[in-house]
Amino acid sequence: MTLYTSTHWGVREVHDAPDGQPILKPLASDPDPSPIRLDQLDSQVQRLRVRRPAVRKSWLEHGPGNNPGGRGSDPFVEVDWHTALDLVAGELDRVRTTHGNQAIFGGCYGWSSAGRFHHAQSQIHRFLNTVGGYVRHVNSYSLGAAHVVMGHIVEPMTKLMTAHTSWDIITEHCEMSVTFGGVSLKSTQVSPGGASRHTARAALEKLGQKGARLVNIGPVGDNLEAEGVEWIPIRPNTDTAVMIAMCNVLLTEGLADRDFLNSHCTGFDRFEAYLTGATDGIEKSADWAEGISGMPAERLREIAREMTTRRTMINMAWALQRASHGEQPCWATVTLAAMLGQIGLPGGGFGIGYGSMNVIGSPAVQMAGPTLDQLSNPISDFIPCARIADMLLHPGETYPYNGEVRTYPDIRLVYWAGGNPFHHHQDLNRLIKAWKKPETIVVHEQYWTSSARRADIVLPATLALEREDIGYSSREGHLVAMRRITDPLGEARDDYDILAGLAERLGAGDAFTEGRDTESWLRVIYDDARTRNAARGVDLPDFEGLREKGFARLDALDSPSVLLDAFRADPGKNPVSTPSGKIEILPKRWLASGSRIVPATRSGWNPKNGWAR
């Protein structure tokens, strides 16, 4: 019987090796599997594991604070689990009693592991909720700007993520794809929770073979692998200028779809005045964009015209919004697609992130899979995740977020499980400064990562391969019985067991565990998902059945879809989620908050003088 496990990069089969060490192989049915994390049991990878609970020496000797040696420089002292849990529970209790739970940051941004019960973030959030709450994070590094802005323009990004037109429809109907930032096959290896069908490579091949026009605009040319691609290099972070100038061409040459703009959009008049220069005296022409982006004006005009003659999809990679003024390309992508008037048509319209993850373009609809209830947080405070350094450095100061003014909390204790801020944050030197502020930093980790090495207390967590779990990903259309195929290394424990031990010490044992062990939780959350899916007409095998099969494909979830087709067909009956129910080109609230269109946003670049030295 084949056993299975899952990583975010793919579902894996577990094969026996002659020496007894299990071997991970890609799922046989995956058309384009990723090799990432197939090596996790190799000795040179296992060497990097945290084996025993460890406490930074001067924290152990002097108590809380970034005392003498300092985080990242001090040696660690290994302690037994009992001591470690007593220390962490005691410190949580001290901070919540002295400063209140709003002094605990349990943001814990990060990918964690693929299994849904042992999802470290869900576990830690549930735990912190049972002991009085914590300051949480919102949004993501992936889609920081898109999460905030897309809902003002068309639909919240979370909704768009589950509704992008599937690749099979694109390959059939799309005749021209203009992509800003390519469709990068290196990124499509991943899906949160695990991919089981990597479809992007085949889709690109098909588009290339059928002779679709593929235009890749951006500073890098090797991120679109297909036949006949035209690459147009532009300066980084000047995509918005190119898109705006394309809008200008459509407007001035009478090629804009006025009917679609009238029936499905609002605010075009304000944008029109900006395009012509009526508002600021600068016409946003192709020549204007050439000065900013370096894209030849004539080529820009030709491509804008060509897009109106074919079924055209405009795509932007998520990278474009993970930059200064990241809201601008999001807005410009939708606006350009709205002027072309093909939104809601098969193979036309826009995409935010074809090429950014396997989930975008997946043929399966969203599945309501098993998840652990995180309970509710008594503390309402949050930060957008990428504000971590600002929060620690500037407690009590204000900052703008999504049209409101918020105040940074005063954090004394940082608790991280399932992420690595010293891998994922932007300005690491600044984070090093900020990281000195908290009195205590606790990290659960599998590996001695850069963040673990900068913590005060490090608790060793198991790998998915060392515990039982259930795997699925929201638009992958499968379930995996993830099996424990090897014993925990050293003294590593499941995050759940670590947190249960802490909850017990803090008087919240029953609230956290509800008297269950892992096995009974798996059954409870799985049966709950089964009931919810049955109500939608999707049959999941029973728990034993899933364990027996190991991997189950849910064909009932496959349903090729077209983004915003219902809205296109009847915007009155199927409005989008903006205040007007239509696509908002320059949302009024956005303008009222002082935001403006900033086409060339690359800091250091000035259209007149070039790069600042």
Ligand SMILES: Nc1nc2c(c(=O)[nH]1)N[C@H]1C(S)=C(S)[C@@H](COP(=O)(O)OP(=O)(O)OC[C@H]3O[C@@H](n4cnc5c(=O)[nH]c(N)nc54)[C@H](O)[C@@H]3O)O[C@H]1N2
């Ligand atoms: N310069 C630059 N920086 C970037 C980006 C970029 O494009 N450029 N991209 C950003 C983006 S989009 C993202 S999403 C972030 C990613 O940032 P992260 O999600 O923080 O990155 P990972 O390294 O995957 O961190 C996950 C950590 O969780 C640990 N882990 C896995 N499973 C478990 C578990 O079961 N229990 C516990 N306790 N720990 C576990 C892993 O060992 C790993 O260290 O990076 C961001 N940073």
Ligand SMILES: Nc1nc2c(c(=O)[nH]1)N[C@H]1C(S)=C(S)[C@@H](COP(=O)(O)OP(=O)(O)OC[C@H]3O[C@@H](n4cnc5c(=O)[nH]c(N)nc54)[C@H](O)[C@@H]3O)O[C@H]1N2
């Ligand atoms: N192998 C692998 N795959 C991953 C991840 C990983 O760590 N490793 N991380 C996953 C995560 S968390 C996320 S959020 C996604 C991220 O997915 P993306 O954001 O799509 O990935 P990136 O590689 O950051 O950027 C995609 C392309 O955009 C280009 N680009 C950058 N800046 C600009 C610009 O200003 N203009 C234009 N036109 N192009 C630009 C880059 O050259 C790159 O080729 O990837 C996911 N997939």
Ligand SMILES: [Mo]
């Ligand atoms: Mo991400």
